[in-house]
Structures are given as structure tokens and as C-alpha cells.
Amino acid sequence: MILGIPKRTLIILAVLAGIGLIYVLGMDKKASVSATGGGSPGCRVTVTADVLNVRSAPDPNAQIVGKFNQNAEAAAEPVVQNGWRKLAENKWAKTEFLKPVDGTNCG
Structure with a gap:
């Protein structure tokens, strides 16, 4: 007995606390999924170019703000x-390379 509480009761309480924690963490994850578009998977793309420039606007003359290598996978809209x-x-990136x-x- 610990603090006057039988060991078996403490084990049961610990298990219930663990289950509660898992439930709360799972609910937080579900809230994040629903906030980003529900249960369906969002758009993800794979890069087919050797190196793909990511630009600040949908224009070939827009500033380059990043690059992806071939076979990289990225979130998209x-x-x-x-x-x-x-x-x-x-x-933004050219669709012909995604x-x-x-x-x-991906709509």
C-alpha cells in the first residue's frame, strides 16, 4: 500500500490516466485534420524535374523563393x-513538373 491506497487501485488509476491522455492527444490530432480540410487527404505533389524553381508568383519572371530536387514530395494547394x-x-511551381x-x- 502506498499512501493508504492498495497497489492494485494505483495500477488501475495509472492505466485509466494513460488511456485518458491518449484520448486527449487523439482528439487534438482530429481537430488539426478537420481544420486543414476534413478527413480527406490534402494535395501532395512529386517533383519530376531535375531541379524545380519555386517562385513568388505564377510568373516565369517572379523571384525564386526556393528549389526542389527531383522526386521531392511537397504539400500543395x-x-x-x-x-x-x-x-x-x-x-508557385510549374504544373508540368509536378x-x-x-x-x-489536388482538384
């Missing part, structure tokens, strides 16, 4: 404009 896919705010990952929702 289902927004396509004039042959450019929006990857994130102020990040292949949507199977099972994702």
Missing part, C-alpha cells in the same frame, strides 16, 4: 493558375 500550381502563400501523389486531393 488545389489552385492552378496559367499552368502554375500554388504550393503555399507566395510559392505530379499529384495518388490518393491525394
Whole structure:
């Protein structure tokens, strides 16, 4: 007995506390998924070019803000404009060098 509480009761309380913690963490994850577009997977793309420039706008003369190597996988948005896919705010790449990952929702 610890603090007047039988060992068996302490074990049961510890297990219940662990289950509660797992439940709370799982609920937090579900909230994040629903906040980013529900239960369906978001858009993800694979780069097919050797090196792909990411630009600040859907324009070949826009500033380069990043690069991806071939076979890199990245999150994207289902927004396509004039042959450019929006990857994130102020990040665009040519759709001809991006292949949507199977099972994702790229629109």
C-alpha cells in the first residue's frame, strides 16, 4: 500500500490516466485534420524535374523563393493558375513538373 491506497487501485488509476491522455492527444490530432480540410487527404505533389524553381508568383519572371530536387514530395494547394500550381502563400511551381501523389486531393 502506498499512501493508504492498495497497489492494485494505483495500477488501475495509472492505466485509466494513460488511456485518458491518449484520448486527449487523439482528439487534438482530429481537430488539426478537420481544420486543414476534413478527413480527406490534402494535395501532395512529386517533383519530376531535375531541379524545380519555386517562385513568388505564377510568373516565369517572379523571384525564386526556393528549389526542389527531383522526386521531392511537397504539400500543395488545389489552385492552378496559367499552368502554375500554388504550393503555399507566395510559392508557385510549374504544373508540368509536378505530379499529384495518388490518393491525394489536388482538384
